[in-house]
Each structure stands twice: as structure tokens, then as C-alpha cells.
Amino acid sequence: MIAPFTIERGPISDRSVILRVRGELDARNAPGVVEACTQVRRDGKSLVVNLAGVSFIASSGIGGLLALVEEFRQGPGTLRLVSISPAVRSVVNLLNIDRFLGIDENEQAALDILKDGTNG
Amino acid sequence: MNRPKHSAPSVDTGSAPVTGARGAVAAAPKRIVSIRWIVTSAAVLLTAATALSVGAVAERNARSALTGEIESRLLLLARNLALTSSGALLEDFPELTLQPLVKETVAHEPGLAFVIVVDHRNQIQGHADARQLGTSFEPPPGLRAITPEHPLEAGESLAANPGLIVASTTIPNPSGGTIGRALVGLNRDYIERRVAASRRQQAVTLVLFVVLGVGAAFVLMSHLLHPVGVLRAGIERVGRGDLDTPIQLRDPTEFGLLAGAVNEMTGRLKHAQVELIERERLAHEVDLARQIQESLLPRGPVSAGHITVRGDHRAAAEVGGDYYDILPLPDGRIAIAIADVAGKGLAGCLVMSMLSVLLRALRNTYTSPAALLGDLDERLGESLRPGVFVTMFYGILDPATGRMVFTSAGHNPMILYRHSERCIEVLQPKGIPLAALRGGVARSMLCDEVVQLRPGDVMVQFTDGYSEAFDTAHTEEYGIERIQQVVAQAAARGADAICDRLKEEVRQWEGSGPPSDDQTLLIATLAVDACELAAEVTATPDDPASVALKRLADAERAGHGLRLTASLDSVAVIRQWLRRTPVLSELSGEDAQLLGSALYEVCANVAEHGFGESGDHSFELWWQPPRSADTLNLPAQERTRRGVFVVRDDGTPFRPENWKGLDFDNPGVRQRGRGLGLEIIHRVMHEVAYHPATSRGNITLLTFGPHSAASLREG
Numbered sequence: 109m110i111a112p113f114t115i116e117r118g119p120i121s122d123r124s125v126i127l128r129v130r131g132e133l134d135a136r137n138a139p140g141v142v143e144a145c146t147q148v149r150r151d152g153k154s155l156v157v158n159l160a161g162v163s164f165i166a167s168s169g170i171g172g173l174l175a176l177v178e179e180f181r182q183g184p185g186t187l188r189l190v191s192i193s194p195a196v197r198s199v200v201n202l203l204n205i206d207r208f209l210g211i212d213e214n215e216q217a218a219l220d221i222l223k224d225g226t227n228g
Numbered sequence: 229m230n231r232p233k234h235s236a237p238s239v240d241t242g243s244a245p246v247t248g249a250r251g252a253v254a255a256a257p258k259r260i261v262s263i264r265w266i267v268t269s270a271a272v273l274l275t276a277a278t279a280l281s282v283g284a285v286a287e288r289n290a291r292s293a294l295t296g297e298i299e300s301r302l303l304l305l306a307r308n309l310a311l312t313s314s315g316a317l318l319e320d321f322p323e324l325t326l327q328p329l330v331k332e333t334v335a336h337e338p339g340l341a342f343v344i345v346v347d348h349r350n351q352i353q354g355h356a357d358a359r360q361l362g363t364s365f366e367p368p369p370g371l372r373a374i375t376p377e378h379p380l381e382a383g384e385s386l387a388a389n390p391g392l393i394v395a396s397t398t399i400p401n402p403s404g405g406t407i408g409r410a411l412v413g414l415n416r417d418y419i420e421r422r423v424a425a426s427r428r429q430q431a432v433t434l435v436l437f438v439v440l441g442v443g444a445a446f447v448l449m450s451h452l453l454h455p456v457g458v459l460r461a462g463i464e465r466v467g468r469g470d471l472d473t474p475i476q477l478r479d480p481t482e483f484g485l486l487a488g489a490v491n492e493m494t495g496r497l498k499h500a501q502v503e504l505i506e507r508e509r510l511a512h513e514v515d516l517a518r519q520i521q522e523s524l525l526p527r528g529p530v531s532a533g534h535i536t537v538r539g540d541h542r543a544a545a546e547v548g549g550d551y552y553d554i555l556p557l558p559d560g561r562i563a564i565a566i567a568d569v570a571g572k573g574l575a576g577c578l579v580m581s582m583l584s585v586l587l588r589a590l591r592n593t594y595t596s597p598a599a600l601l602g603d604l605d606e607r608l609g610e611s612l613r614p615g616v617f618v619t620m621f622y623g624i625l626d627p628a629t630g631r632m633v634f635t636s637a638g639h640n641p642m643i644l645y646r647h648s649e650r651c652i653e654v655l656q657p658k659g660i661p662l663a664a665l666r667g668g669v670a671r672s673m674l675c676d677e678v679v680q681l682r683p684g685d686v687m688v689q690f691t692d693g694y695s696e697a698f699d700t701a702h703t704e705e706y707g708i709e710r711i712q713q714v715v716a717q718a719a720a721r722g723a724d725a726i727c728d729r730l731k732e733e734v735r736q737w738e739g740s741g742p743p744s745d746d747q748t749l750l751i752a753t754l755a756v757d758a759c760e761l762a763a764e765v766t767a768t769p770d771d772p773a774s775v776a777l778k779r780l781a782d783a784e785r786a787g788h789g790l791r792l793t794a795s796l797d798s799v800a801v802i803r804q805w806l807r808r809t810p811v812l813s814e815l816s817g818e819d820a821q822l823l824g825s826a827l828y829e830v831c832a833n834v835a836e837h838g839f840g841e842s843g844d845h846s847f848e849l850w851w852q853p854p855r856s857a858d859t860l861n862l863p864a865q866e867r868t869r870r871g872v873f874v875v876r877d878d879g880t881p882f883r884p885e886n887w888k889g890l891d892f893d894n895p896g897v898r899q900r901g902r903g904l905g906l907e908i909i910h911r912v913m914h915e916v917a918y919h920p921a922t923s924r925g926n927i928t929l930l931t932f933g934p935h936s937a938a939s940l941r942e943g
Contacts, residue, residue: 112667132800134796134800134828134832135796135832135836136796136797136800164803164821164824164825164828165825166825166828166829166832166905167825167829167904167905167907167908168904168905170904171900171901171902171903171904172901173901174892174898174901174904175898175899175900175901176901177898178895178898178899178901179899194817194818194821195821198818198821198822198825199821199822199825199908202822202825202908202911202912203892203904203907203908203911204892205892205898208892208898
């Protein structure tokens with residue numbers, strides 16, 4: 109059975125927000141995720157996107173994340189992708205773009221990087 | 229009314245003729261002998277017998293006592309007479325003294341026959357009759373000495389004959405010796421008169437007691453038997469069918485217990501009656517439901533072109549929730565449906581009726597079976613309580629092409645007999661039942677699959693009344709494999725043969741009696757002589773479009789198809805389709821993931837750019853597995869590489885473009901984030917050939933590979 113698509117948003121630290129995405133990140137849902145991420149950037153905060161619950165990612169989803177990473181590079185915040193699911197991993201590997209995405213093993217690792225002020 | 233021949237007091241029961249619930253012949257009013265009269269009569273007889281017995285004993289005792297008393301009195305009189313006569317006898321004229329004395333004695337003592345004083349010469353000196361004086365005394369004849377109750381004194385004697393009792397005592401001389409005798413005789417009649425008088429008194433007393441006894445017994449019995457009337461009235465009420473009014477009787481005797489028992493019995497009767505009425509009502513409703521259910525089923529086979537569809541329904545003992553329908557559509561196609569409502573009884577039948585109405589109302593609204601079942605899911609979900617759901621198969625057969633578009637909401641697998649190969653294919657869609665989950669979950673999992681029937685092919689659908697029929701020992705289900713065997717063995721002889729053979733086999737499997745669940749079959753056949761549907765498409769090697777058309781025709785004839793509505797919602801089902809499609813379902817997780825991504829991108833592209841996401845249109849995705857038998861033992865990945873995917877659509881053709889690949893090292897490419905769909909398609913697929921605007925629309929041919937996922941990562 110397909111899990112319903114959900115985005116859970118909440119603070120993870122004073123300057124960072126976390127989005128936990130679950131379900132199928134396909135062409136229908138990708139614009140919503142991109143918009144939610146863009147809003148965080150407008151707020152001047154860093155963002156951690158947890159993709160552990162993503163069972164499928166379409167080109168619009170992975171393309172949106174790739175573009176968001178580039179946007180966040182402009183500052184002031186940072187975007188980190190964490191706990192990416194096998195479905196996301198297979199597409200990332202297919203496109204060979206993991207070096208551009210800023211992927212961390214889990215949320216804590218991403219927070220550590222955000223504390224250090226580095227942007228992988 | 230006839231009077232009874234006997235004269236014993238009796239009462240009429242007074243009750244109305246009691247008629248049984250089923251209108252049995254009423255018993256004639258019965259006359260009974262009242263307990264009141266029986267007990268009273270018994271009391272009278274007993275009292276009288278007792279009184280008579282006691283009276284007889286009393287009379288005998290009284291007679292004895294009276295006789296003793298009289299004897300004593302006679303002796304006493306004789307003694308007194310002797311004492312008073314002793315002086316007179318010594319005188320010269322004793323009669324002058326004795327006669328007045330005797331007359332006075334006789335006058336004062338009733339019943340005496342005589343009082344006599346005789347001298348020592350036995351001459352009468354004292355007698356009430358003066359003419360007897362001086363005569364010699366002759367004792368009454370037949371006197372015999374009797375023994376008195378009290379001992380006699382010297383000189384005394386007591387004798388009696390049948391008429392007299394005579395006491396005699398000697399009259400002593402003051403100077404010694406005796407100078408005569410005093411005799412007192414009493415008539416025995418006197419005793420009899422006294423006894424008779426006593427008997428009369430007893431009789432009066434007896435009558436008085438009897439009268440009082442009868443009265444008392446009657447009154448007592450009337451009082452005691454009063455509850456009988458109340459009981460009788462109550463029981464008569466029960467007999468008339470009034471089970472609501474209890475017998476109001478407060479009685480400390482057994483009648484009170486009886487009233488309680490009757491009330492308890494009435495309560496149980498009422499309970500049983502309510503249950504009986506309820507059972508009869510339910511039986512009637514079940515019968516009606518079965519009639520309704522049968523009236524909703526098709527009357528017979530439906531044929532269109534070379535396609536014939538027939539169904540069969542065998543009802544369970546209890547009305548079930550099976551349903552099938554064969555509905556000709558306005559465009560000449562045939563809609564077929566088979567469903568099983570979870571649960572039996574009236575609820576199942578009602579849901580089945582609802583399903584029938586909804587399906588008939590919606591059949592012309594949707595060209596997509598998945599869309600129709602999605603709508604049904606939402607409508608049923610609004611109406612049915614949680615826990616009630618429906619498994620359903622719905623397909624649309626096109627007699628012009630022999631193709632069937634179908635979908636299944638958690639129903640049994642479809643059995644397809646391939647005539648040319650003499651083999652069985654089992655198609656197992658994995659949707660969830662309608663109304664099982666709310667919120668359109670079923671819709672998101674439903675998709676239109678396509679199967680091409682070829683001449684002689686037979687499609688069989690069934691309900692679990694067949695597959696889950698238990699054997700006589702109730703240990704093993706009939707199972708889908710046995711159904712497949714029956715289909716394979718009987719398919720060559722047609723739908724009727726399959727139907728008859730399967731019914732007979734399952735009947736023998738289950739043993740005698742009606743099935744425990746409805747058994748429903750739906751069989752579609754494409755005539756063996758439908759040659760025009762089997763015409764081969766030829767391709768010219770120099771004409772890429774003709775090659776594409778042939779690949780499409782081959783896929784349609786022998787492949788597995790998925791029809792998609794031109795919307796992003798619809799294409800989301802591709803990955804589920806892959807998981808149940810032969811060969812593709814065997815791919816490893818990563819290969820399946822990548823293949824799903826690539827096909828999703830292709831189809832999303834068609835829906836989005838070819839049709840502008842217009843849900844009114846549809847297109848098809850076909851998978852043609854490798855046909856060569858020598859590929860059967862190859863790994864799924866290799867077999868997938870040797871097969872072909874065909875996408876056919878009637879949307880706006882794309883402008884063919886050469887894929888050059890994206891350079892992700894270029895920040896501009898990353899910032900745009902676009903074109904990744906085509907990138908995914910080309911990285912996953914070995915061949916991507918687009919043939920726009922052929923005679924059958926746009927055709928895209930895709931082959932998987934050639935690189936494994938691992939090699940792609942390296943690349």
C-alpha cells in the first residue's frame with residue numbers, strides 16, 4: 109500500500125528547520141516540497157531535509173532538490189539532505205550527483221555540520 | 229348444548245373454543261365434574277359413614293349401659309320393696325299395706341310390667357291389680373337367669389325372657405329366714421323405646437352435622453378453589469394468544485406456585501414466539517433477498533462479435549453477497565463484473581444490490597475500469613460501515629479487437645487460457661477491496677490493465693466460493709490450482725464445459741448439500757474462428773514506423789498492457805504494475821526501482837506534455853517479454869533486457885530531439901534542475917526510440933539496460 113505523502117516541518121535548532129518528507133516525491137508533490145524549502149531559505153534559516161520515508165522520487169523531485177542546493181549555496185542558510193532512502197539513493201547514484209547534494213547520514217550529522225558553519 | 233347423561237353436578241369450562249396457532253380444528257367444549265362437588269360429596273359420605281358407624285357403636289353401648297342401669301334399678305326397686313314389705317307380711321292383712329305401696333311404685337316408675345310381693349307360700353300379697361291378691365304367683369314363661377353387670381346379693385336373682393326382665397329378692401324375716409319375695413318386672417319395650425329415642429336424637433344430630441359439613445365443605449372448597457377460576461382465565465388468555473398479561477394471583481397454596489409456573493411458561497412462550505416470528509421473518513426476508521439477488525443477475529450469455537460472455541451463480545444455503553454482471557455498452561463493447569461482498573446474509577445482499585445499481589448507473593460514465601472502481605470505492609465508502617468491503621473485478625471487452633481492459637480491487641486472480649499455446653496464464657492484480665480503506669486509497673492503487681484475447685482464448689473469473697470450498701472432511705480448500713486444471717482440461721470444449729465441469733468437481737469436493745458460500749463464475753471466450761483478430765502485422769525493415777507498429781502489435785497480442793489515464797495521478801500506478809507483471813516482478817529492488825523511475829518519467833512526460841494532463845484521454849504501456857523459450861532460465865534482469873516496452877499514445881507528438889546528456893558539473897544545469905527525466909530514461913534504457921504520428925499514434929519503444937545499476941553508478 110502506498111503511504112500518503114506528508115511533509116512534517118519543525119525547528120531543529122535556533123537557526124535551522126527540519127522537513128521530514130514521507131511518501132512518493134513525484135511530479136505531483138515535488139512543487140510543494142520545493143516551495144516549503146524555498147520558504148525556509150527566505151526566512152534566512154538552514155534546512156535539513158530528511159528523506160528516509162521517501163519511497164519514490166521523480167525527476168522533478170530530484171531536480172528540485174538539486175536546484176535548491178544551488179540556491180542555498182547563495183546563503184545565508186545551508187541545505188542538508190539526510191537519511192536518504194534506497195529509492196532516492198538509486199536515482200542519485202544513477203545520475204551520479206551525490207557530490208552536489210550535501211548528503212549526511214542522519215540528522216545529528218547534519219546538525220554537527222551546520223554548527224561548524226560549513227557547507228558541504 | 230347437550231347435557232351429560234350422568235346427574236353428577238358439573239360445570240361447563242365456559243372457555244371459548246381454543247384454536248391453535250396453525251388453525252387446527254378446535255376441540256369441543258368439555259364438561260367436567262367440579263372438584264367442589266366431588267370434595268363436598270366425599271365429605272358428606274365420609275361424615276355420614278362416620279356418624280353411622282359411631283352411632284351404631286354408641287347405640288350398642290347405650291343399649292348395654294341402659295340395660296345395666298335398668299337391671300340395677302330393678303334390683304334396687306326389688307330390694308326397697310322387700311325391705312318395706314317385710315313388716316307388712318308379718319301383719320294379718322299384709323295386702324292392705326302392700327297394694328298401695330305397689331301401686332305407688334308402679335305409678336312412679338315408668339315401663340314396669342309388674343311389681344309383686346309374694347309370701348312364703350307364693351301367694352300374691354302385693355299387686356297393682358287387686359284381683360291378683362291372694363292368688364298364687366306364676367312366673368312369666370320362658371324366664372332365664374341372666375348375669376347382671378353388678379354382683380347380686382344373697383337372695384337376689386335376675387331373669388329375663390324376650391319380653392321381660394324380672395328382678396327378684398327375698399324378703400327377710402327380722403327374726404331370721406325369709407317370709408316372701410319381692411318381684412319387679414320391666415317390659416323390654418321400655419328399653420327399646422329409650423334406645424329408639426336415643427337413635428332419633430343421633431339421627432337428628434347426624435343430619436345436622438351432615439348439613440353443616442356439606443355447607444362447610446362447600447364454602448371451604450369454594451374458597452380454596454377460587455384461584456382455579458383465576459388460573460383458568462389466565463390460561464385461556466394464553467390460549468387466545470395473549471402472552472403479555474400475567475396471572476395476578478397471590479395465593480399461599482400450591483395454586484400460587486402453579487400461577488407462577490404458568491406465568492414463567494408464558495414468558496418463555498412469548499420469548500419463543502418472538503424468536504419464531506423473528507426466524508420466520510428473517511427466513512422470509514432471506515428468501516426475498518435471494519429473489520432480488522437472482523433478479524439482478526444476467527438472464528443468459530451475452531455475445532458481441534466473436535466474444536461470448538456467460539456467468540453462473542450457485543447460491544449458498546444462506547443468501548450471500550456474490551454478484552456478477554454482463555452489460556453491453558452503447559459503443560458495442562461489453563462490460564463484465566464479478567464481485568464478492570464480505571459477509572453474507574441480508575447485509576451482503578443489500579450491498580450487492582447497491583453495487584448493481586451503482587455499476588449500471590456508472591458504466592457509461594467511465595471508459596476506464598480503474599476510474600469506475602475508484603468512484604465505486606468512494607461511494608461505497610460513504611455508505612458502508614467500516615469492516616464491510618467488496619472485492620471486485622471489472623473489465624471492458626472490445627469485440628472489435630478482442631482486447632480487454634480490466635482492473636481488480638482485491639479480487640481473485642484472473643485465469644486466462646491461451647488456446648494457441650494450450651497454457652494457462654494467471655493474472656493477479658493486487659488492488660485492495662473497495663471500501664476497505666477510506667480516503668481514496670483504493671483508487672490510488674487501481675490501474676487499467678490490458679489483455680489481448682486471441683482466437684480460442686478463454687478468460688475465467690470466479691469468487692472464493694469455488695477456491696475456498698472445503699472438502700467433506702473440512703480440511704482442505706479446493707484452491708486456485710484445481711480451478712486452473714479444470715479450465716485447462718475443459719477450455720477446448722468451451723465455456724459451458726468449463727462451467728459444468730467446475731461445478732461438478734466442486735460439488736463432489738464439497739459433498740452433498742448447498743455450498744457454504746455463493747459460487748459464481750464469469751467466463752469470456754473469443755471464438756476460435758476469429759481469424760481477423762489474429763492477423764500478423766508485417767514490418768518493412770527500412771521503415772522504422774512499420775517496425776514500431778509490429779512491435780506494438782506483438783506486444784498487444786502476447787504482452788502485458790497497462791492503460792493509463794493522461795494524468796500524473798494515473799501514472800503513479802506504474803510501479804505497482806511492475807511488481808505484478810511477469811518477469812518484471814522478479815527484478816532486484818534497485819533494478820525495479822530504476823525501471824519504475826524510467827517508465828514513470830516516460831509516461832509522466834506523455835501525460836503532461838502529450839495530453840496536457842487531460843484526464844479524458846488515455847494511453848497504453850505494454851511489456852513484451854522475450855518470446856524465445858531459451859530465455860526462460862536466464863536471470864530476470866537479462867530477460868528484462870531482451871524484452872521491450874511499448875508506449876502508445878494519441879497525444880500531441882513531441883519534437884524528436886537527440887539526447888546529449890546533462891553535465892552536472894555545470895552549475896547552470898544544477899540550478900535549472902530540469903531535464904532530469906530524460907536523463908533518467910536514457911541512463912536506464914538501452915534503447916529509446918520515438919515514432920511520432922504513426923498510423924496508431926505515437927509509439928515509443930524502450931529496452932532496459934544494457935548496464936546494470938552497479939555499472940551505471942560507476943559511469
